[in-house]
Amino acid sequence: IAKEVAKLLEMKAQLGGDEGKHKFVLKTPKGTRDYSPKQMAIRERVFNAIITCFKRHGAEVIDTPVFELKETLTGKYGEDSKLIYDLKDQGGELLSLRYDLTVPFARYLAMNKITNIKRYHIAKVYRRDNPAMTRGRYREFYQCDFDIAGQFDPMIPDAECLKIVHEILSDLKLGDFLVKVNDRRILDGMFAVCGVSDSKFRTICSTVDKLDKMPWEEVRSEMVGEKGLSPEAADRIGEYVQLHGGLDLIERLLQDPKLSQNKLAREGLVSLARGLDYYTGVIFEAVLLQQENDHVEESVSVGSVAGGGRYDGLVGMFDPKGRKVPCVGVSIGIERIFSILEQRVEASEEKIRTTETQVLVASAQKRLKLISELWDAGIKAEVLYKKNPKLLNQLQYCEDTGIPLVAIVGEQELKDGVVKLRVVATREEVNVRRESLVEEIRTRTSQ
Amino acid sequence: IAKEVAKLLEMKAQLGGDEGKHKFVLKTPKGTRDYSPKQMAIRERVFNAIITCFKRHGAEVIDTPVFELKETLTGKYGEDSKLIYDLKDQGGELLSLRYDLTVPFARYLAMNKITNIKRYHIAKVYRRDNPAMTRGRYREFYQCDFDIAGQFDPMIPDAECLKIVHEILSDLKLGDFLVKVNDRRILDGMFAVCGVSDSKFRTICSTVDKLDKMPWEEVRSEMVGEKGLSPEAADRIGEYVQLHGGLDLIERLLQDPKLSQNKLAREGLVSLARGLDYYTGVIFEAVLLQQENDHVEESVSVGSVAGGGRYDGLVGMFDPKGRKVPCVGVSIGIERIFSILEQRVEASEEKIRTTETQVLVASAQKRLKLISELWDAGIKAEVLYKKNPKLLNQLQYCEDTGIPLVAIVGEQELKDGVVKLRVVATREEVNVRRESLVEEIRTRTSQ
Numbered sequence: 001i002a003k004e005v006a007k008l009l010e011m012k013a014q015l016g017g018d019e020g021k022h023k024f025v026l027k028t029p030k031g032t033r034d035y036s037p038k039q040m041a042i043r044e045r046v047f048n049a050i051i052t053c054f055k056r057h058g059a060e061v062i063d064t065p066v067f068e069l070k071e072t073l074t075g076k077y078g079e080d081s082k083l084i085y086d087l088k089d090q091g092g093e094l095l096s097l098r099y100d101l102t103v104p105f106a107r108y109l110a111m112n113k114i115t116n117i118k119r120y121h122i123a124k125v126y127r128r129d130n131p132a133m134t135r136g137r138y139r140e141f142y143q144c145d146f147d148i149a150g151q152f153d154p155m156i157p158d159a160e161c162l163k164i165v166h167e168i169l170s171d172l173k174l175g176d177f178l179v180k181v182n183d184r185r186i187l188d189g190m191f192a193v194c195g196v197s198d199s200k201f202r203t204i205c206s207t208v209d210k211l212d213k214m215p216w217e218e219v220r221s222e223m224v225g226e227k228g229l230s231p232e233a234a235d236r237i238g239e240y241v242q243l244h245g246g247l248d249l250i251e252r253l254l255q256d257p258k259l260s261q262n263k264l265a266r267e268g269l270v271s272l273a274r275g276l277d278y279y280t281g282v283i284f285e286a287v288l289l290q291q292e293n294d295h296v297e298e299s300v301s302v303g304s305v306a307g308g309g310r311y312d313g314l315v316g317m318f319d320p321k322g323r324k325v326p327c328v329g330v331s332i333g334i335e336r337i338f339s340i341l342e343q344r345v346e347a348s349e350e351k352i353r354t355t356e357t358q359v360l361v362a363s364a365q366k367r368l369k370l371i372s373e374l375w376d377a378g379i380k381a382e383v384l385y386k387k388n389p390k391l392l393n394q395l396q397y398c399e400d401t402g403i404p405l406v407a408i409v410g411e412q413e414l415k416d417g418v419v420k421l422r423v424v425a426t427r428e429e430v431n432v433r434r435e436s437l438v439e440e441i442r443t444r445t446s447q
Numbered sequence: 448i449a450k451e452v453a454k455l456l457e458m459k460a461q462l463g464g465d466e467g468k469h470k471f472v473l474k475t476p477k478g479t480r481d482y483s484p485k486q487m488a489i490r491e492r493v494f495n496a497i498i499t500c501f502k503r504h505g506a507e508v509i510d511t512p513v514f515e516l517k518e519t520l521t522g523k524y525g526e527d528s529k530l531i532y533d534l535k536d537q538g539g540e541l542l543s544l545r546y547d548l549t550v551p552f553a554r555y556l557a558m559n560k561i562t563n564i565k566r567y568h569i570a571k572v573y574r575r576d577n578p579a580m581t582r583g584r585y586r587e588f589y590q591c592d593f594d595i596a597g598q599f600d601p602m603i604p605d606a607e608c609l610k611i612v613h614e615i616l617s618d619l620k621l622g623d624f625l626v627k628v629n630d631r632r633i634l635d636g637m638f639a640v641c642g643v644s645d646s647k648f649r650t651i652c653s654t655v656d657k658l659d660k661m662p663w664e665e666v667r668s669e670m671v672g673e674k675g676l677s678p679e680a681a682d683r684i685g686e687y688v689q690l691h692g693g694l695d696l697i698e699r700l701l702q703d704p705k706l707s708q709n710k711l712a713r714e715g716l717v718s719l720a721r722g723l724d725y726y727t728g729v730i731f732e733a734v735l736l737q738q739e740n741d742h743v744e745e746s747v748s749v750g751s752v753a754g755g756g757r758y759d760g761l762v763g764m765f766d767p768k769g770r771k772v773p774c775v776g777v778s779i780g781i782e783r784i785f786s787i788l789e790q791r792v793e794a795s796e797e798k799i800r801t802t803e804t805q806v807l808v809a810s811a812q813k814r815l816k817l818i819s820e821l822w823d824a825g826i827k828a829e830v831l832y833k834k835n836p837k838l839l840n841q842l843q844y845c846e847d848t849g850i851p852l853v854a855i856v857g858e859q860e861l862k863d864g865v866v867k868l869r870v871v872a873t874r875e876e877v878n879v880r881r882e883s884l885v886e887e888i889r890t891r892t893s894q
Binding site for chain 2: 153380
């Protein structure tokens with residue numbers, strides 16, 4: 001029966017494909033979007049700031065495929081694994097879309113036996129999560145990752161990752177931000193002194209991580225209800241995870257009679273857990289703080305824009321002999337940053353150019369010959385694709401798209417061996433000898 | 448039973464996931480690859496040449512998701528549809544990975560009711576084809592597309608697309624190349640006069656397109672055997688498709704007693720078909736010609752590096768009212784170009800830098816303070832992550848990675864308020880006042 005149903009469904013799909021020609025649902029898949037030229041211009045600005053910073057810190061760049069063998073991702077993301085996109089089994093290998101850039105990076109290191117690299121990787125990752133697109137939460141989204149792999153003196157690379165977060169968020173002028181720092185070992189130590197069994201560390205940590213999205217009562221009831229933790233242990237955890245603070249908190253926790261007994265838990269604790277399974281040491285997350293002119297109801301929606309941490313065990317999971325390569329890294333989440341900047345541009349009515357065209361060739365005569373000369377000289381030039389476009393329309397096009405210059409050759413100019421160059425903003429017109437035109441355009445458009 | 452089997456399989460997979468920790472197959476999926484930092488450096492060069500050209504021609508840039516609704520791709524690729532990657536049905540929409548950038552572009556135009564745009568789009572596309580990676584044929588590969596959409600005077604945008612192919616292939620200095628030009632209407636006219644029924648045009652065209660991969664005899668037998676064409680019609684097609692030539696061929700075909708009768712077939716014909724279903728007018732393809740020092744056995748392996756054509760019907764397939772937007776575009780295939788340049792770099796032993804680091808901070812004293820100052824001033828700087836690295840090791844690192852300068856602060860320099868700057872290539876050393884250091888590094892590394 002199943003086979004027959006499948007056949008019928010396939011036939012139906014095929015029929016639908018032909019008959020339903022004009023019944024397409026015209027949309028992008030749930031949780032995804034296109035980028036218009038204007039949005040791309042803003043995206044490029046953000047990428048430039050981030051790449052400049054990564055390069056300033058001496059990082060190389062790599063790229064990996066958008067999908068990995070399914071087994072490469074298995075066992076790396078704990079409860080989040082259910083959010084992985086799988087590809088259909090069409091024969092051959094079982095594949096999944098990458099969920100982050102960290103696991104592919106670890107696979108790359110193990111596969112190429114690299115024990116020492118500082119690299120960045122900017123690419124889209126995929127999560128079948130509940131999208132909240134107005135808040136910059138998508139199913140397809142960019143991650144901008146910077147990681148340092150290698151056996152080094154403690155905390156120097158970790159500190160550099162935090163410095164990078166600080167530099168990028170400052171550069172982008174997103175307003176005040178807070179970088180929360182924690183350490184997986186403190187969390188584990190805290191769980192231990194609260195009476196959580198070793199086997200429950202990861203799953204309880206996953207629940208604690210939801211504290212930024214739901215109130216403590218709900219988190220507690222998930223621990224006790226779904227995860228089977230004793231109410232007493234949950235309450236003990238509650239006392240710890242609701243603490244916030246800086247160096248002073250670290251001092252206080254070191255005095256804590258229970259926690260200070262735990263070998264792992266010697267340093268500070270803030271309310272940060274990070275959901276991913278593979279962290280082993282320092283973990284951190286940067287959140288933007290509420291802006292005065294930000295029209296959001298709940299402060300909860302001012303989300304995380306960067307996060308990272310140390311994952312010393314991940315590469316070893318891929319190595320046939322389990323050889324470890326210590327790693328620490330940071331991931332910048334572009335989407336939230338992007339929507340803030342997009343809103344800001346929208347509000348300011350700043351006009352964003354989406355092309356870099358220097359000159360419109362608006363001759364009545366031999367336009368294609370002139371523009372070809374300009375292209376060959378490296379000038380960015382456009383021509384309207386009409387046989388005899390009106391000058392007024394061409395000037396309007398320049399106004400709309402921000403093209404600063406118009407080159408005009410009429411019969412008289414052809415005879416005189418000159419080109420009339422018009423500055424769109426000032427309406428100034430000058431005759432330029434044809435052989436000096438390229439130089440003149442360059443000079444007038446170089447700022 | 449199916450349900451039980453699924454359950455068991457899932458349990459097996461879970462067991463495999465835990466037990467098989469060190470039994471990972473360490474590879475990227477079939478037909479895909481990673482890019483190392485060195486390969487990325489070459490890739491960036493190629494992209495720069497292409498993007499520079501697209502911008503010179505006034506193109507905007509857009510981006511679309513890596514997957515589309517499955518139905519968006521249905522009915523666009525003819526027989527190649529079987530090569531589309533589908534995503535697993537995990538609930539919700541049925542999705543497929545994009546097969547090219549043209550169909551998503553048409554979907555974007557229809558969805559946003561855009562009737563007029565010149566845009567480029569550089570992104571990976573996915574085809575479950577037989578990979579031949581040494582020849583640059585992958586399952587995940589980049590396309591660099593430039594398209595002009597809008598109702599314009601005939602052939603001006605079409606000619607610009609050909610100009611772009613010429614500019615890019617010349618810029619990249621890949622050696623001699625040939626741009627083959629044909630027109631879908633000539634092909635259709637030719638099929639008609641050869642006695643192919645209308646309904647078989649597309650499928651026969653698909654077979655003709657294989658002429659660059661297999662000899663005429665095999666193509667003929669596919670037409671007759673698989674596609675059910677009469678042997679006489681096939682032979683008549685054979686006479687036409689094996690013709691090659693330029694303007695002279697067009698003259699000859701216009702004299703052809705049969706072809707000149709056909710309303711559609713008024714112009715030149717070369718042995719080019721293009722497999723994609725959606726072309727309606729001009730089609731073209733650029734191939735690299737054999738290089739003297741190219742170590743390839745068969746001339747067949749010198750493949751296509753760019754292709755494109757006019758597709759006036761595609762956007763209308765998405766529009767609810769079938770409104771047409773005429774389009775013409777070109778797609779540059781980066782992978783083949785990339786492997787040629789990679790081989791060339793390999794052969795030349797040219798040393799490619801994979802970072803842009805200007806200076807290594809090699810002080811014995813307060814390294815982190817100094818490097819932090821440099822970063823804040825925008826200098827690209829690195830430090831080795833060791834507490835007391837040996838100077839010799841640090842100089843060796845500079846030699847290996849091409850870092851031109853080393854900044855050294857010892858006790859004496861700290862006292863004197865200077866930094867010792869060493870030029871790696873010449874071993875020259877100068878003392879620079881700390882407040883002039885940034886300027887000095889900038890001057891020495893600006894070419």
